[in-house]
Amino acid sequence: MMKKGCPYGTHRVIEPAGALPQPARKIDNNMEIFDNEILIDVQTLNIDSASFTQIKEQAGGEIEKIKEIMLGIVADRGKHQNPVTGSGGMLIGTVEKIGAALEGKTDLKVGDKLATLVSLSLTPLRIDEILEVRKNIDQVDIKGKAILFESGIYAVLPSDLPENLALSVLDVAGAPAQTAKLVKPGDTVLVIGGAGKSGMLCCYEAKRRAGVTGKVICLGSSEKNLNRARKANIADVYISADATKPVEVMEKIAEITNGEMTDITINCVNVPDTEMTSILATKKDGLIYFFSMATSFTKAALGAEGVGSDVTMIVGNGYTKGHAQITLQIMRESKELREIYEELYA
Amino acid sequence: MMKKGCPYGTHRVIEPAGALPQPARKIDNNMEIFDNEILIDVQTLNIDSASFTQIKEQAGGEIEKIKEIMLGIVADRGKHQNPVTGSGGMLIGTVEKIGAALEGKTDLKVGDKLATLVSLSLTPLRIDEILEVRKNIDQVDIKGKAILFESGIYAVLPSDLPENLALSVLDVAGAPAQTAKLVKPGDTVLVIGGAGKSGMLCCYEAKRRAGVTGKVICLGSSEKNLNRARKANIADVYISADATKPVEVMEKIAEITNGEMTDITINCVNVPDTEMTSILATKKDGLIYFFSMATSFTKAALGAEGVGSDVTMIVGNGYTKGHAQITLQIMRESKELREIYEELYA
Ligand SMILES: NC(=O)c1ccc[n+]([C@@H]2O[C@H](COP(=O)([O-])OP(=O)(O)OC[C@H]3O[C@@H](n4cnc5c(N)ncnc54)[C@H](OP(=O)(O)O)[C@@H]3O)[C@@H](O)[C@H]2O)c1
Ligand SMILES: NC(=O)c1ccc[n+]([C@@H]2O[C@H](COP(=O)([O-])OP(=O)(O)OC[C@H]3O[C@@H](n4cnc5c(N)ncnc54)[C@H](OP(=O)(O)O)[C@@H]3O)[C@@H](O)[C@H]2O)c1
Numbered sequence: 001m002m003k004k005g006c007p008y009g010t011h012r013v014i015e016p017a018g019a020l021p022q023p024a025r026k027i028d029n030n031m032e033i034f035d036n037e038i039l040i041d042v043q044t045l046n047i048d049s050a051s052f053t054q055i056k057e058q059a060g061g062e063i064e065k066i067k068e069i070m071l072g073i074v075a076d077r078g079k080h081q082n083p084v085t086g087s088g089g090m091l092i093g094t095v096e097k098i099g100a101a102l103e104g105k106t107d108l109k110v111g112d113k114l115a116t117l118v119s120l121s122l123t124p125l126r127i128d129e130i131l132e133v134r135k136n137i138d139q140v141d142i143k144g145k146a147i148l149f150e151s152g153i154y155a156v157l158p159s160d161l162p163e164n165l166a167l168s169v170l171d172v173a174g175a176p177a178q179t180a181k182l183v184k185p186g187d188t189v190l191v192i193g194g195a196g197k198s199g200m201l202c203c204y205e206a207k208r209r210a211g212v213t214g215k216v217i218c219l220g221s222s223e224k225n226l227n228r229a230r231k232a233n234i235a236d237v238y239i240s241a242d243a244t245k246p247v248e249v250m251e252k253i254a255e256i257t258n259g260e261m262t263d264i265t266i267n268c269v270n271v272p273d274t275e276m277t278s279i280l281a282t283k284k285d286g287l288i289y290f291f292s293m294a295t296s297f298t299k300a301a302l303g304a305e306g307v308g309s310d311v312t313m314i315v316g317n318g319y320t321k322g323h324a325q326i327t328l329q330i331m332r333e334s335k336e337l338r339e340i341y342e343e344l345y346a
Numbered sequence: 347m348m349k350k351g352c353p354y355g356t357h358r359v360i361e362p363a364g365a366l367p368q369p370a371r372k373i374d375n376n377m378e379i380f381d382n383e384i385l386i387d388v389q390t391l392n393i394d395s396a397s398f399t400q401i402k403e404q405a406g407g408e409i410e411k412i413k414e415i416m417l418g419i420v421a422d423r424g425k426h427q428n429p430v431t432g433s434g435g436m437l438i439g440t441v442e443k444i445g446a447a448l449e450g451k452t453d454l455k456v457g458d459k460l461a462t463l464v465s466l467s468l469t470p471l472r473i474d475e476i477l478e479v480r481k482n483i484d485q486v487d488i489k490g491k492a493i494l495f496e497s498g499i500y501a502v503l504p505s506d507l508p509e510n511l512a513l514s515v516l517d518v519a520g521a522p523a524q525t526a527k528l529v530k531p532g533d534t535v536l537v538i539g540g541a542g543k544s545g546m547l548c549c550y551e552a553k554r555r556a557g558v559t560g561k562v563i564c565l566g567s568s569e570k571n572l573n574r575a576r577k578a579n580i581a582d583v584y585i586s587a588d589a590t591k592p593v594e595v596m597e598k599i600a601e602i603t604n605g606e607m608t609d610i611t612i613n614c615v616n617v618p619d620t621e622m623t624s625i626l627a628t629k630k631d632g633l634i635y636f637f638s639m640a641t642s643f644t645k646a647a648l649g650a651e652g653v654g655s656d657v658t659m660i661v662g663n664g665y666t667k668g669h670a671q672i673t674l675q676i677m678r679e680s681k682e683l684r685e686i687y688e689e690l691y692a
Contacts, residue, residue, distance in 0.1 A: 008626070008653050010593055018591055020622055022652045122652050153654040174651070245364055247356055276366060280354070290643070290661075297636070297643045297661060305520070305664030306368045306468050307354050308499040315636075315643060315659035318651030 002100055005034030009149035012124055014078070021079070021149070022122035029078035029124040029147075035101035036150040038108060042093040045120065045140045046167060051082035051089065052138040067130045070140065074127050081121035088120030089138070091146060092157065092167065102150065115170055116146070117153040117324065137164075155324035161331055165338070168345035169327050172198035174316065175268060175291040176205040176330060177323035182264055182289060183209035190253060190262045190281050192243050193269035194218030194235060195225035197344075198291055202266050203234040204330055204337060217256060219243065232336035243274040250280040267292045267316075275299040284309045291316035348446055351380030355495035358470055360424070367425070367495070368468035375424035375470040375493075381447035382496040384454060386439040391466065391486045392513060394435040397428035398484040413476045416486065420473050427467035434466030435484070437492060438503065438513065448496065461516055462492070463499040463670065483510075501670035507677055511684070514691035515673050518544035520662065521614060521637045522551040522676060523669035528610055528635060529555035536599060536608045536627050538589050539615035540564030540581065541571035543690075544637055548612045549580040550676055550683060563602060565589065578682035589620040596626040613638045613662075621645040630655045637662035 005011045011034060013019050014026040021027050033039050047055070047070075059065030074080055081088050095112045108114070116123060124147040131141040148154060155173075157166055175198040183189055189206040193199040195218060207216045218235035220226040226238050237256055241249050253261060265282045267274060272294040279300070282288055288311055290300065300313050331338050351357045355367040358374040367373050379385050393401070393416075405411035420426055427434050441458045454460070462469060470493040477487040494500060501519075503512055521544040529535055535552040539545040541564060553562045564581035566572045572584050583602055587595050599607060611628045613620060618640040625646070628634055634657055636646065646659050677684050 006593075008593075018593055020592060020652070022649070023622070118652055118654070119648065151654045153651070246366060247352075247354075247364055276369070285667075293644055293647065295643045297641045297646075298639055300643075300661045301639065301663055302465065303368070305499075306366070306464055308464070308497045308665055309663070310665060310667050311663065313661035313663060315646045315661060317647055317655070317657065317659060319654055319656060321631075321656050 002033065002035035004101070005036045005099070005150065007036065007150040009122065020122070022119065025077065027078040027124055029074070029126050031126055031145045031147070033097055033099050033147065035099045037099045038095060038102065038106070038148040039097040040091070040093040040114070040116070040146045040148060041096045042091050042125070042142055042144045042146050044092045045080065045142060046089045046091065047080070047138045047140060048082070048085070048087040048089040048120070049138055050085045051087045054082060054084050056135065063133050066133055070130065071127055074125055079121060079123055079125050086121065088123070090171070091116050091120060091123070092163065093146065096145070108156070113157045114154045115157055115167060116148060117155055117170060117173070117319070123147065123152070153319055158328055161328060162342065162346045165331060165342055165346040166328060168197070169201065169331060169341060170324055172201065173323040173327040174318040174320055175266070176201035177320045177326040178289055178291070178316070179205040179266055180209060180326055181320065182287065183214070185209070185211045186213040187263040188215045188217070188257055188260070190217045190219060190265045191235070192219050192265065192267045192274060192278060193292070195220035195222070195229040196268055196270070199268035200229055200232065200234055200337060200340070201327060201330055202268055203229065204334060206266070207234060207236070215257070217253070217262070219249070228340060232334065232340060234337070243269050243277050244271065246276040246280045249277045253281045262286060264289065267295065270294060272296065273299070276303045279304050279307065279309055279311060282311050284311060287312045287314065289314045289316060348379065348381035350447070351382045351445070351496065353382065353496040355468065366468070368465065371423065373424040373470055375420070375472050377472055377491045377493070379443055379445050379493065381445045383445045384441060384448065384452070384494040385443040386437070386460070386462070386492045386494060387442045388437055388439040388471070388488055388490045388492050390438045391426065391488060392435045392437065393426070393484045393486060394428070394431070394433040394466070395484055396431045397433045397435065400428060400430050402481065409479050409481070412479055416476065417473055420471055425467060425469055425471050432467065434469070436513070436517070437462050437466060437469070438509065439492060442491070454502070459503045460500045461503055461513060462494060463501055463516060463519070463665070469493065469498070499665055501674070504674055507674060508688065508692045511677060511688055511692040512674060514543070515547065515677060515687060516670055518547065519669040519673040520664040520666055521612070522547035523666045523672040524635055524662070525551040525612055526555060526672055527666065528633065531555070531557045532559040533609040534561045534563070534603055534606070536563045536565060536611045537581070538565050538611065538613045538620060538624060539638070541566035541568070541575040542614055542616070545614035546575055546578065546580055546683060546686070547673060547676055548614055549575065550680060552612070553580060553582070563599070563608070565595070574686060578680065578686060580683070589615050589623050590617065592622040592626045595623045599627045608632060610635065613641065616640060618642065619645070622649045625650050625653065625655055625657060628655070628657050630657060633658045633660065635660045635662060
């Protein structure tokens with residue numbers, strides 16, 4: 001008889017009591033599954049870039065030291081949550097066992113190869129052996145097991161795309177999928193950081209949804225990356241500007257939109273202090289989607305009030321229904337984007 | 347001839363160049379107005395509570411020292427932006443002069459008494475004399491002038507409500523006004539911190555909009571404040587719980603909603619670590635409005651992803667169209683709430 005579990009995995013939290021698995025300091029990584037859990041035979045860990053950089057530094061770059069630190073983290077916490085950065089990563093593996101209570105509820109089958117789309121910082125993990133550390137792309141092959149909770153999200157890896165390509169775009173899948181849901185025909189859309197990894201996917205989706213009556217503006221900083229985006233033909237207008245300069249960007253957007261500004265602005269940069277730029281570029285009754293993790297809640301809230309803008313600002317939830325399918329589909333549809341992402345990440 | 351100004355007041359920024367008035371270190375507080383500015387004869391400053399607490403401490407509570415510090419801030423920055431907390435406050439005064447370019451564009455008249463609803467941290471201010479410091483309610487009467495930019499928001503003070511009552515509710519006007527826009531008939535709505543200053547206004551608006559087919563749940567921590575809310579009859583259910591305990595609150599909400607959870611959750615607390623509670627209390631395709639300034643962007647974004655929730659999370663913009671009117675109207679309509687707010691704040 002399997003034990004009954006909570007959908008969020010609170011039944012595995014050891015301390016502090018009452019916490020969820022992510023904020024918890026320690027969780028139970030015993031691999032006997034509860035009735036609503038999925039056991040995964042792990043192949044590769046994709047350590048979060050901030051976390052892996054810290055581990056490499058602490059190890060002075062030595063592979064054996066890196067292994068030791070990683071094993072130490074999992075032994076201490078029952079999950080691969082870097083105690084310094086707090087972050088995790090994701091993993092690829094094969095479904096080994098499915099809890100009885102999930103029968104008929106999940107479309108997974110034993111033997112399916114999947115990527116987890118919830119953070120390693122909340123995933124029960126046991127490492128039996130570290131097989132290979134690929135230092136430059138933050139990937140670590142292991143022998144080990146992991147648990148996916150009932151509420152945990154995942155994507156079955158497609159057979160028609162290279163694994164590493166799928167992994168790299170799945171990392172930012174929330175952004176293009178939200179773009180697909182937010183943009184309507186005829187919209188003027190600005191993507192800040194539009195020539196980056198999540199940004200190009202957002203431009204592509206925005207252009208498809210806004211259609212011929214809409215306008216997609218791709219804002220980037222380096223000419224090199226803007227040119228790459230131009231070749232893939234993912235936007236109607238490309239501008240090079242510093243997204244931390246609100247007035248400069250506002251004036252450029254005013255020129256492009258005849259003073260009307262944008263209906264939707266999607267923020268995909270990886271630097272702080274771009275809230276005000278997003279607000280001033282957008283119509284006062286427009287919408288801003290902040291995918292950037294460098295967004296400050298108070299800067300956005302007080303910034304909009306300060307200029308009397310009634311803009312709706314959305315926190316970039318990493319998950320939205322169907323986000324993996326929507327994003328992988330872009331790699332199938334756009335030959336140009338696929339070439340760019342294969343060259344960069346696969 | 348008046349000089350032409352930028353709607354956001356960038357023409358008054360002295361340093362750093364290219365900044366907006368709020369992040370700027372120093373702005374020009376010369377009281378000769380530009381063509382799109384409004385000159386205000388200031389009566390009272392309402393210093394932001396965090397800022398005033400710091401000033402009082404630095405002054406060791408001495409009135410003369412408080413005055414000295416305040417005069418020093420304005421002399422240095424051209425605005426009353428506390429260099430330690432970064433925050434400002436609001437002001438009441440009388441319209442003295444209106445820029446030529448605003449004629450026909452503004453409904454203000456010379457002689458109108460108004461409250462500014464943009465922060466003092468971006469408002470050009472000149473203090474000629476500090477008349478009285480009311481230490482316990484953060485109010486300071488002065489002789490002086492201020493400038494309202496074209497994009498600056500304000501409310502004409504109503505003649506039928508006590509000034510201090512109006513001021514106290516205008517401070518949180520964004521929350522009930524957004525509630526009014528978000529809640530639809532039949533919705534189940536949770537207001538976290540529902541017995542507080544902004545929370546009670548949100549409950550009231552939510553109950554009005556959700557109607558007899560909806561359900562409003564007021565969550566507070568102290569029984570005393572919950573009882574006060576109960577007397578005003580602003581919700582359908584009142585629960586006492588610690589909003590930093592996600593699982594505990596989730597279970598209570600599940601019980602009240604027969605496991606369906608809420609359509610909309612409005613977060614009005616003043617403490618950190620309540621993002622996960624808001625997420626777990628809300629339907630996976632529901633909506634969360636974070637009014638609390640203690641909200642962490644990353645905790646909200648990663649938290650929702652971690653439990654596979656597709657919830658839409660909105661950053662609590664302090665401004666929304668008509669927010670002052672919507673909020674003052676509640677004080678006219680609800681005798682019970684008006685009594686509570688008069689006793690607490692006026
Ligand atoms: N919400 C979530 O769940 C979630 C999940 C994953 C990632 N993220 C966040 O998404 C963001 C983007 O990730 P990514 O993988 O797409 O990163 P990325 O590929 O590095 O893209 C960032 C882009 O921002 C541009 N940029 C940087 N500074 C700029 C400036 N001052 N002005 C204009 N553009 C500037 C860069 O332009 P150039 O290329 O021209 O230099 C780059 O293309 C990150 O903040 C990340 O934390 C969020
Ligand atoms: N977005 C904006 O533009 C804007 C503008 C103004 C204010 N705000 C923010 O709005 C928030 C609320 O402001 P306010 O004036 O309404 O504050 P308030 O009157 O102090 O109300 C806060 C409420 O939170 C409740 N609370 C505190 N800790 C709690 C816990 N652990 N569990 C459950 N309830 C808890 C308190 O309950 P008890 O009364 O029972 O102790 C209190 O009623 C603040 O964070 C403020 O920064 C935002």
